[in-house]
Amino acid sequence: MTATHYQVIAHYFARPNQVRAVLALLAELARASRQEPANLSYEFFQNGEDPEHIVILERYVDAAGFERHRDSEHFQRIGAGQIIPLLTSRRVERYEGSAEE
């Protein structure tokens, strides 16, 4: 079955002494994001070779769903307001298409 969706891979690089704080905030942001109507999944992972490198795999019904996530109160408060200031850099990759199940 081929399902179409909008897959986001967000790479976050935490300041060395802020890794634990970023992970805790991401858990809070994940819970809120999963409630969004257009969100299909929201999971965050820590690099096995570089603990400061965290990746978020977010899947939405479509690009508009991701934009609504970015405009949401919880992303603005937790993501933009609290997490991003704790990062040295970040990179967001977007894929439209299908993932054969």
Next chain:
Amino acid sequence: MTATHYQVIAHYFARPNQVRAVLALLAELARASRQEPANLSYEFFQNGEDPEHIVILERYVDAAGFERHRDSEHFQRIGAGQIIPLLTSRRVERYEGSAEE
């Protein structure tokens, strides 16, 4: 700049007492995979909320490059031969396209 490539997201679910072993084997497989001519990146991550859930983000020049990876001696020996038997399940997602840099 829009670059086209072949992005693979592989979700591995390790047996509860095999997480450390899987991570160590993935480090070995990562080193070998990064030497492949068609490999652009190979990184593995552990879920921040479920340590048994490991994701590999692999990027290749094209689909053929990923197939050559699957046929490689090191994937057959380490991936298929040693890691996969330590998993309860796995899911591989493939995306062709571009990631705006």
